[in-house]
Amino acid sequence: MIYYLPTIYSNEEGYEHLAELSLATKSLFADRLELNFSRVGFFDANMAAPLGAVLARVADDLNSVEIVDVPSLIERVLRKNRFLTHYHYEPLDDSNRTTMPFRRLQLSDEGLFEEYIKRELRGKGIPRMSEGLGKVFKKKVFEVYQNAVIHSESALGIFVCGQFFPQKRRLDLTITDAGIGIRERVRRFLGVKISSVRAIRWALQEGHTTKKGSQPGGLGLKFLHEFVRLNKGRIQIASRFGFYEFYKGKETLEKMAEDLPGTSVTIEINTGDTAEYCLESEVTPENVF
Amino acid sequence: MTEPIIVRVVDIVGGPICVSAEDGQRLYEKIAPLLREGKKVALSFEQVETLISAFLNAAVGQLYGEFPEERIRELLSVRDMDADDLDVLKRVVENAKVYFKEPKKFDKAWKEEVGDGDEE
Numbered sequence: 085m086i087y088y089l090p091t092i093y094s095n096e097e098g099y100e101h102l103a104e105l106s107l108a109t110k111s112l113f114a115d116r117l118e119l120n121f122s123r124v125g126f127f128d129a130n131m132a133a134p135l136g137a138v139l140a141r142v143a144d145d146l147n148s149v150e151i152v153d154v155p156s157l158i159e160r161v162l163r164k165n166r167f168l169t170h171y172h173y174e175p176l177d178d179s180n181r182t183t184m185p186f187r188r189l190q191l192s193d194e195g196l197f198e199e200y201i202k203r204e205l206r207g208k209g210i211p212r213m214s215e216g217l218g219k220v221f222k223k224k225v226f227e228v229y230q231n232a233v234i235h236s237e238s239a240l241g242i243f244v245c246g247q248f249f250p251q252k253r254r255l256d257l258t259i260t261d262a263g264i265g266i267r268e269r270v271r272r273f274l275g276v277k278i279s280s281v282r283a284i285r286w287a288l289q290e291g292h293t294t295k296k297g298s299q300p301g302g303l304g305l306k307f308l309h310e311f312v313r314l315n316k317g318r319i320q321i322a323s324r325f326g327f328y329e330f331y332k333g334k335e336t337l338e339k340m341a342e343d344l345p346g347t348s349v350t351i352e353i354n355t356g357d358t359a360e361y362c363l364e365s366e367v368t369p370e371n372v373f
Numbered sequence: 374m375t376e377p378i379i380v381r382v383v384d385i386v387g388g389p390i391c392v393s394a395e396d397g398q399r400l401y402e403k404i405a406p407l408l409r410e411g412k413k414v415a416l417s418f419e420q421v422e423t424l425i426s427a428f429l430n431a432a433v434g435q436l437y438g439e440f441p442e443e444r445i446r447e448l449l450s451v452r453d454m455d456a457d458d459l460d461v462l463k464r465v466v467e468n469a470k471v472y473f474k475e476p477k478k479f480d481k482a483w484k485e486e487v488g489d490g491d492e493e
Contacts, residue, residue: 299434302472
């Protein structure tokens with residue numbers, strides 16, 4: 085089949101378009117997908133992560149995937165971040181080091197993710213980004229990645245991609261899994277048919293975790309939220325029919341028109357933030373337990 | 374007073390990045406048997422660079438499912454920890470106490486709110 089991808093921004097509409105692609109290719113089996121980019125006016129580089137997840141599922145259904153007619157400016161970005169090299173394009177050198185390359189990792193590849201973050205964050209607003217901010221950001225990214233490892237059941241792995249905008253002093257990083265989604269996880273846990281939107285709202289509450297048994301949880305997303313609020317950054321979560329965004333103190337939670345399998349979390353940080361993140365604490369080793 | 378057994382977290386994890394629940398579980402499996410024997414344990418976070426709640430939930434939070442708070446306070450201590458990591462540990466500990474005291478309380482309230490049949 086030939087599918088014409090529209091413009092993809094990192095927003096609700098962009099995720100809806102990827103959900104449409106997922107739906108259109110759902111029953112394609114042992115066939116061919118030609119993904120035509122000629123109608124793509126703009127493509128937010130971090131969205132290569134959720135697109136990669138959709139295409140991985142298509143390929144997993146024994147289809148061949150080709151990407152064609154990519155407008156030259158978009159092609160440059162997607163060759164620089166190595167997304168298109170998975171589809172037989174030559175890589176382009178990222179001389180300005182503004183990309184966080186597209187990577188597909190298996191759930192067990194945690195060590196590789198650590199290396200990726202360590203290597204790729206260098207030069208992305210650091211040292212302009214204060215050491216404290218860089219450290220805190222890294223922690224939040226690991227929390228998100230760990231959520232995917234623990235909860236997603238993503239047999240196709242985890243997809244990461246990001247972009248640094250030096251002029252805007254912004255760094256976007258998206259972590260996507262192709263797993264069961266927040267809705268399914270919460271449904272199994274609560275035993276009720278909760279909607280995607282409500283499932284996301286549930287998962288964002290402090291102390292809420294779908295982990296059962298001996299290990300408590302439910303702090304990772306809460307910490308991420310607190311950090312983004314202080315940093316004046318942005319969080320986006322797209323999972324099945326649900327889309328959540330927190331930006332400039334405003335939360336939106338919407339139902340998407342189509343079902344996007346798995347979960348994508350985007351963290352956008354303000355790398356120009358000079359706030360001190362090593363706050364004075366009243367917690368001491370003597371009173372911590 | 375007996376000196377605690379010092380458990381160096383970097384040695385158990387094998388590096389300075391303490392981010393996975395799996396590594397946290399390995400640390401838990403080192404600590405829990407010592408506490409069961411009534412031994413004092415000091416967790417040293419020296420050289421730890423990155424520490425997150427997913428790791429601490431498994432390593433420390435989980436202890437509250439087996440040991441009373443007073444027993445943990447008596448036997449377990451931490452050292453060489455940054456202020457922000459101590460903050461995270463405190464949140465993990467408080468969360469664990471609630472989780473093991475009334476794990477179903479929140480869930481019941483939510484079940485009532487969301488109801489059934491909320492299908493897409």
